Amino acid sequence: MSVRATGGWRLRKNTAFLLMVLPGFIWLVLLKYLPMGGIVLAFKNFHFARGGFWQSLWESSWCGLQNFEFLFASQNAWIITRNTILYNLVFIVTGTILALAIAVALSELLNRRLAKLYQTCLFFPYFLSWVVVGYLLLGFLSFDKGAVNGMLGQFGWQPVQWYDQPGVWPYILSFINLWKNAGYNAVIYLAAIMGIDRQYYEAAEIDGAGKWQQTIYVTLPHLYKLIIVMVLLAVGRIFSADFGLFYQVPLNSGALYPTTDVIDTYVFRSLMYTGDIGMTTAAGLYQSVVGFILIMLVNKVIKKYDRESAMF
C-alpha cells in the first residue's frame, strides 16, 4: 500500500470527525488566519483612501518600527510589562490551585443536587460583565457609602480612600479574578474527574487510602496532562491582560496606575486621543509574538522532563 492510499483510507475513515471539526476550522481560518494579513498595519502609517480598506492599506506609506515606539518610549514600559507578567503568573498559580480544589470538593459531595447548586453559584460570577463587577466593588469600597468604610467606622477607625491606595490593589484584583474565573475552570477539571474510572478509588480504598491520599495519588495524576495543557494555554496569554478586570474594576482611577496599569489598558488609554490603528496593531503584534515565544519555551522545557505531556 502506498502512502497516498493510506492517507485516503484514513480520510475516509475519519470523515465524520473531520466534518465535526469543519465549522471550527472555517471559523479559525476566517477570523484568526485571514485577519493576520492586517499585521502589515503595524508597519504602516495608515491613511484612508478612496476604494475601501485594502486600497487604503496599499496606499499607506511604510513607517518601519515607528508604530512600536510608544510602547517603549515612555518610562511606563517597565511598569506595565512587570504588572502584566506578575499578575498573570499569580493568576495562573492561584487560579489553577483553587479551581482544582473546588473541582475535587464538588466531586466528593454525596448530595448531587447540592453539588449542582454549589457549582452554579460558583459559576455565576463568570457571566457578570466587568462593568457590573466594578460597580459591585464600589458598593464595598466607596469612600462615603461603601460597606468596608462603614465597618471601619463602627470600630472607630478612619475611612480609607481605597481608590487612592495602589498598595492594596494587587490583592483586590487577584481576589476578584479568582472569584470570577475559578468556578469556570473548576467545571473543566470536574468534567475530567468525572471521567476517572471509579475502580481506581475503590482499589485505593481497599488499600486503606483516605480521601486526601485518594486525591493525591489517584485524582491529581489523572489530571496532570489537562493541567499542563491549561497552564500552557494561559502562558501563551501571559503578555495580554484581561482589559475589563484592569480597566473597569479599579474604575480607571489614575492614582492606582502604578499597580493596575497593564499593557492592554496602557494601549487603550494612551491612544485615546490619536486613535491610531497602526499603533494598536503594533501593540497586539508585540503581545502575540512574545506570547508565542513563551509557549514554545515552556513546551520545550516540559518536553525535556516529560516527553509525553508536551502539547506538540
Place this chain on the structure above:
Amino acid sequence: MRAAGLARMLAVLLVGAGLLLAGGCQPAVEEGTPDNPYRIVWYTIGTPQKDLKLVEARLNEYLREKIGAELDIRMIDWANYREKMNVVLISGENYDLCFTASWSNPYEQNAMRGAFYPLNDLLDRYGQGIKEALDPRFIEGAKINGQLYAIPANKEIGQQVVYRINYDLMTKLGFSLSDFRPLAGPDSLRSLAPYFQKIREQYPGYTPYAIFGNMNYLMGDMDFILANSGLPGAVRIEQGNYKVFNQYEDREFQEYFRLYREFYEKGYIAPDAAQIRDDQSIIVSGRWGADYAGYQPYADNIWSAAMNMKIVSFPEFRPIVTKNSVMGSMMAISINSRRPDIVMKFLNLLNTDPYVRNTIQYGIEGIHYQKIAANRIEFLPGHANYEMPGFSLGNLFITYLVPGDPDDKWERFREWNDSAVSSQILGFHFDHTPVTAELAAVTSVMNQYGPGLFTGQSDPGVALPKLNQELKKAGLDRLLAEQQRQLDEWVKNRRQ
C-alpha cells in the same frame, strides 16, 4: 473522493469570504434622478428612534423629486458612536454622510487621515445656501490647511463656561444670583464658597459642588491646541501672543486646582468624584448646589425643563470662539461616497429648507407634532416615538420653536454669536503624526494625574509638580516644540 469534495468546498468558501471582505463591485448606472434616486447612507448619533423609518419614507418622497436622492439613516447610540464609526471608517464601508465633532468620531484626526471628502469645491458649486446661512467663522474655523472637510451646524458659535445653580436651594439658604461674581475666572468659582459652606452645614446629605473627573471643561483665558482633551498645549486668547505653553504650569490655571482641593477638603465635592466620571443620578435627585456647563442663550430654560427643577446660571468668562466650539457638531461626506455632489445638495437643503430640517428633527406633522403658529409647534403623543437630538442635524436657526422657547430665541442666538470673541488661533489644526509616541505617553500621564487634580482628590502642591515632571519625561518638550513650529508656520501662511 469525498476528501476532494471537502477541499473544494473549503476553497469555494474561502474565495467567497475573500470577495466579501474585498467588497463587491457595483455596476455604474445613471443615478440621481427621481426615477432612480441615489441612496445616501447617513450615520448619525443618538438613541435609535422607533419612527425613524416612517419619517425617512416621508422625507424621501420630497427628496426624490427635489434632488433625486433617498436617505438611509442609521442611528448609533451616544456611547457606541465613536467606536462603531471607527470600524465603519477603517473597513472602508461605502457610506456617504456622517456626524463628526471634536468629541466623537473626531473631526481633526479623521480628516487629517483622509477619511472625509474635501468640500471646498462642492461647497462653491452646490452649497451656496450653506455659505449664506452660516456664520463665516464656522467655516473658517473648521478648515484644515485651507480645506473644509465637514459642514458645522449653525448654532451657538462660542464656548462659555457658566456655573449652574440649583435655584430653590439657593433661595432657601438666603442667597441670590447677585451674591456671586460673574466673569472673574477663578474668582467666580471662589465666590460660590459661602453658599457651599451653608449647604454643608444645613444639608449634610447634599453635594454642594457636583463635578466629576472630566478634564475638558475648565477654560481660563486661553485656547487649547489639542481640543477637548485636557492635554497640554495652550495659547493666550489675547492678540499677537503666539507662545505655546503648558497650561499645567500656568499660574491662573493652577489656581483652579488649589480651589478644587480646598473645596474637596471642606467636603464640597463628592469624595469619589475622580472615579465616577459622570453621575446623572445626583443631578436628577436635586440634592446638589452647583456645577458647571457650556452656555447658549436661554440655556437656563432648557436645563430647568430637562432636570425638572429651576436652574439659574452665571458666566465665568466671556464667550470665546475656539476651534473646539466650532467643531461641536458637524457633518462630513465620506471619501468613499460615490456621489458627493448629491450629498452636498442634500446638505444644502438640510441647512436652508425648513421643511427638510424640521421633518428630520420633529417628525411628521399630525403624527409627531402640530403647528400652532407659523414658526411654533406643540408635541403630539407620537413625539415619544421620535425624539431626535436637534443639535446634530444641521442649521438650528430654521427649526421651529417648541413649548418653553421664547419668541426671540434665534435672534438672541445671533446676537450672542456676534458678541463672541474669536480665539486668535481659530482655524489652526495640529497634525500629530510627527509626535505620535510622545502624544501617547503624555496622554497616559494626563489620565493618571488629571482626574485627581480636576476634582481636588489630589493635593496640587504635590501632584502638580509631579505631573509636570512626568510630562517632561514623557516628551512634553518635543510635543510643545512641534505645536509651536506648526503654529508659527500657520501664522506665517495666514499673513501672506
